[in-house]
Amino acid sequence: MTLPFGALRAFEAAARLSSFSRAGDELRVTHAAISHQIRHLEEWFGRALFLREKRGVRLAPEAKSFAETLSSSLERISAEAELLKLRTRSEITVGCIPSIATRWLIPSLSDFLAKHPDVTIKVVYAMAEQRLRETGCDVLITLGADTFEGVVCHQLFSRATQPVASPRYLERKGSIDHATQIATADLLHDETTAHWAQWLDKAGVPLTPTLRGPVFQDFNLLATAAIAGHGVALCPVELCRREIENGDLIVLSDIAILAQESYFLICRASPQKSISAFCTWFKSVIE
Structure with missing residues (x-):
């Protein structure tokens, strides 16, 4: 027996x-x-x-x-x-700057979870100047590439930044289709007035001693103000692609600044299967 x-x-x-x-x-x-x-x-x-x-x-x-x-x-x-249970049900920590998290990651996240039910996603805020090894994250979605060894950087889209405004603002103020008209509009600023100074200089518009208009600490606040019709904002057009396609924002000029910069998805070289799946999925989301 x-x-x-x-x-x-x-x-x-x-x-x-x-x-x-x-x-x-x-x-x-x-x-x-x-x-x-x-x-x-x-x-x-x-x-x-x-x-x-x-x-x-x-x-x-x-x-x-x-x-x-x-x-x-x-x-x-x-x-x-x-331990086997944990290895079977993976957890991925994704560090993401707020502008991309609110526009691209969070709205589409349910699609990834439906396709990968055994993967748990933890989304945390990342600062634009942080790099992967500083965050402790598995994946980092941010502005700029990571130069540290042992990481892979996937370019998502350009930071090319152009003036935008909402239809309600244009209805109130009238047509704005020239740089000099933009310069006299209600300008909205993201953290600093420096970007508007750079854009006006590139557009060939003489700078005033002081650029007026509210300054917003966070890009999401700036975008909300622009959509609400408070003025003209400088926004990365690819980052705000959905708002532009939906008609919530209208691009006012082809003149762009910061076109040499890009947003990246960053992970370690040879990532585990679940991380690789997430990276492939997110790249498809922003295409």
Whole structure:
């Protein structure tokens, strides 16, 4: 007769708890089921493993070492099972600058999760100046390439930045289709007035001593203000492609600045399968 492995779990619980009833509660079976399993195991050993007493049961002294070994082994098996479970269900931490997270990543994320139900995605904010090894992320979606060794950079789209405004602003202010008209419009600034100064200089418009208009700390705030009709903003046209295609924003000039810069998806070289799948998916999203 082979060792009844099915009875070992009942024996371990009963030995650890010194009770058939509590072992049954833990394993969600009856006291009688535990007793049956223990008797089956005792028949295999040819000896009693528990001393039956009026107030309950007590582990036989000669079975103590076996019970301790079994308990330790089951703990190791449980730990290995948890590790296997984690390896089967991958977690990817994606660091993403807010402008891309709100426009491209989050709106499409359900599509990736539907295609990869065993992958858990954790999305965290990344600053534009951060690089992959500084974030502790598996994937970084940001402005600029990463020059550190051991990483792969996938170019997503250009940062070419042009003036845009909402239809409601143009309805209120009239047609704006020349650089001099843009210069006198209500200008909206992203963190600093420097980009508007750069654009006006490229457009050949004389700079005023002070560029007026509200300054927004975050690009998402700037874009919201532009869509709401508060003025003309400088926005990366590829980043705001959906707003432009939907008609929420209208490009006012072909003159662009920052065209030499790009947004990138960055990961380690030879990434694990789930990370590679995410990178391939996201690149398809922004195409």
